[in-house]
Amino acid sequence: MKKLNWGMIGGGQGSQIGPAHRLGSGLDGAFSFVAGALDHNADAGRAYAQTLGIAPDRAYGDWREMLAGESAREDRVDLVTVATPNATHYEITKAFLKAGFHVLCEKPMTMTVAEGEDIVRTAAASGKICAVNYGYTGYSLVRHMRAMVARGDLGKVRLVVAEFAHGHHGNAADADNPRVRWRYDPAQAGVSAQFTDCGIHALHMASFVTGQEVEKLSADFASCIESRVLEDDAMVNFRMNGGAVGRLWTSSVAIGRQHGLTIQVFGETGGLRWAQEQPNQLYWTPLGGRVQIIERGEANLSPEADRSSRVTVGHAEGMPLAFANIYSDLAEMISATKEGRAADPAASLCPMAVDGLRSMAAVHGAVVSAKGQGEWVDARPPMFRD
Structure with missing residues (x-):
C-alpha cells in the first residue's frame, strides 16, 4: 500500500485531541503528515506545524488557506482531519468534501440536524468518504463485542446500558474558567453540553455494538451547578429499531469518576460488560454460567x-x-x-457521516424531550423517517 498524504485542521499545541490523532494516523505507516492549519492564531499554527516536520509551504495560517493550497497541488492530501471547535465542523467539512477531499471530522459532526443531513448528501454527491471520530469504537474488544452480538452469542438483545460520566467539571468555583465555561454556553456549544460532549459517544457505542439504531428517546437534563445554562448531567432512556431497550447516563459532575465510558449488553442467552478505563478485559456471562474474562490479544477471538x-x-x-x-x-x-x-470488509467498521447525523438528531430530540418533562420523541433524522 502506497503511503497516503494526511493533513490536519486544528489540534495544535496544547490541544487535548491533536496528539492522539497524530499518533493514531502514524502508527501503521499508512499516512504521511504533510499539511496542517493547526491553530486559530495563524503565526502560531505555522510555527508549530513546522516543528512537527511540515514543510513551510504546507504550514497554513487557516483552513481556507489550506483548502486553496492543497487544491492546487498534484500531491494534495488524501485525507483531512477536522479537529477544530464544534461550531466550525460543518463549514470546514463541507468545503473540503466539495473540493474532492476525504474527511475525518471530530464529533459532533455538526451543530444542527439540517447541517448533518446536508453533510450526508454532500458526501454522497462528492463520492468522498466523510468519517466521524467516534474513536472508542476502534478498541479491539469493542469490535469483538459487536462480532459476538452479530453472530448470535447473546441471542436477541434485550437491554443495553451505556455510561460516560466524569467529575472534571464538578467544582462550582471553577465554573468561570474559560476552558470549562464555553462548554455550557449555548452560543459556543449549541443546544446541549454534556450529552453532546460525552453522551453521544456512549449512544453511538450502543448502536455500534448492537447493530441497532435509536428510534425514540426520553430525556432528563439537569444543571447541577446552577449557573450553567446547559446541562452537566443527563439521563436518557431509548428504544432501538431491533427491539432493544436502552439506558444512558452521562455527567460531568460525578466527582471521583475519571473517564467513565462503559457499556453493558444483555441478551436472551448472555451478557457483556466493557469499560474504557480497563480496555483489555471484556466480561462475558453466558446464561446459567459463570463470569468469563476475555483478554484482548488472546487466541480464538x-x-x-x-x-x-x-x-x-x-x-x-x-x-x-x-x-x-x-x-x-x-x-x-x-x-x-x-x-x-474492493476494500477489506472489516474496514467498514469506521463510523461515517450518517452516524454523526443520527447523533445530532438524538441530541436535538433529547433537548426537546427534556424541555417536555421527559416526553418520548422521535430520535431519527427526518431523512430517515418513513
Missing part, C-alpha cells in the same frame, strides 16, 4: 478483534491505538478506491 489488536496479550491498550484502527480503516478504504479494488 473474532477476525474483527484480531485485526484491531496492536500489542501482545497482557500489555496495555490505549486511546491512540483505538484511533489508529479508525485511521487504518480509512487508509484501507481510500487506498482501495485509488487502486480500483
